[in-house]
Amino acid sequence: MRTWKLLLPLLALAGLIGIIASCAQMKTVPGIPASHPETLAIGQQVSCAECHEDQQKGTMKAFNAFSHTRSFVKNHRFYAASDDRLCATCHKSSFCADCHTNKAEMKPSTRYGERPDREFQHRGNFITLHKIEGKLDPASCYRCHGRANNDRCVACHR
Amino acid sequence: MKIACCTLLCAASLLAFPAGILAADVSIDSSTYFGFARKDVTGAVKETLLPATQFLGLTVAGLGDGNLSLHLYGWGRTDLGDKSSSKAVSNDIASFNSDKSTGSLSYGYLQYRFNQANATVRGGRFSIHEGIANELVDGVSVRTDLPLGFGLSAFGGATVHTAKIYGENSDGKGDFLSGGRLNYRYGGLLEIGLSGVYETAAPKLVTRTAANYRRVGGDLWLTPVKAVDIIGHSSYNPETKQFADHSYLITFKPYQKLNLTGEFNQQRDQSFLYAWTMFSSSALNPNDKSTSYGGSASYEVSKNVEAAADYKHYSRERGTAERFGGDVRLNFQENSVRGGIGYHYLNAASGFAIGTNPSASYHELRCYVMHDTKGLFSAIDLLGNRFKEKIYNETNAWETTATLGYHITPTLALSGDVGYGRNPQFTEEVKGLLRVTYNFIGGKK
Incomplete structure (x- = not known):
């Protein structure tokens, strides 16, 4: 414990010198x-x-x-x-x-209907398919809808 | 929320100003949508939806000494017919988390960008993408490159809350979020990063299991030779004391026209989904794992034709599945005519099926054609599914959408969509959309 007490100020000083040196080189x-x-x-x-x-x-x-x-x-x-x-x-x-937001009001594929060449998720009849896809790969749902953009999810998933 | 909605709609009136009087470094994105949808939902009354939605983005660069910029983006919507939000299944749910007028500030921040070392400081509401941290915060972030190839970033601020979970008084998130990333890059060959995210204690919930959101992890990007690119990350959940996920992608491009990829993803379900309060994921079996791996190949047959094929295998406690297929993309007349056709098949066991169906397998076919000229633009999109076993007594689902638009000026366009579809969920769905888009980019370039 005593060694740590001695080392900590030295490490802090070394860190400070490192930061100052880095800033000088920025x-x-x-x-x-x-x-x-x-x-x-x-x-x-x-x-x-x-x-x-x-x-x-x-x-x-x-x-x-x-x-x-x-x-x-x-x-x-x-x-x-x-x-x-x-x-x-x-x-x-x-x-x-357009896709990654706290609340997505409109499906990107609807919003950009003139761009069917873009690889938008949830195109077409996803409301049915999500009951399969959600069991298949829940991580892919969670990345976008786990902690954000889940207004529509909570409406049914009670 | 209504105030936000009104503010955004009022801000849309900026469009009335001629672009010439705006400062040189201002850019505006405005999209106005008037939607129409008639839905015939199984077991519920027919709905007529008439939402009017305004998306508005504003970027003002070159403020102060020239390195300060303002970034705003949000939307507001009001329903001229039935309520449009949260109407996924029946009228029963419309009273929860929905309103006839609503809006959201997607982001709004000031950014100062230093001339050296890619150093930036942000304040306001912004998204963070730093290693395993992928968050939206109301706070401050700093980032800079350091000598010898190192880099450092940190962020902190209030959590941006989302919809309350049914029966609860919160969305299950803590109120303060912080994190950062330390990285090292060796030229164009290697980058490794260590990152973490820490959220203050999750609120106590009435019926669900509250779970704290905390994660640490590492990310990797490696190009051992020019044609090979390996990228991915692993994360660890200190709450469950288990790895949360591993996700890696390798790309091999032996020559310009051929692109090969391989991917591997694995999640410990409980650890990765731990803070998914909606499903009380912290109560999942800690031994359950989801694993997927696969690959893809795309080949540029000629300047006008590109073909691709892909395969992915899924494995969970409830069973295994595989998806495979391919597509072809075409372009003619210097890209003014573009099209594509694709087919995929999901072969999935009964464990992934809806209800008591013996299979979750389905075919998917998609094709589209687009045509752009200086003035007119148009597109037709068709998507169909055929289920191996009937879902709600339906074997097929399909939807087609046609778009026609006109560029009134280089920055202003008017377009409209009409769509029709039938599927097991909505026995019949007719949709229409009128779209006005305005994209003005100022600047000194």
């Missing part, structure tokens, strides 16, 4: 641009590889790590969790909030 740490250099039109099909072909042009991650392939769109939760700053260079927060 100006040398580069940042990604606040927004994408070129505005992309809604629905525009682009080949990101045209500019992000290799890492020599300044991208920290390999192009494959953020290329919007179909598997990327389907599994975007992984990428957003580790680097949503990169998402924010092109997408405004409202793009995410």
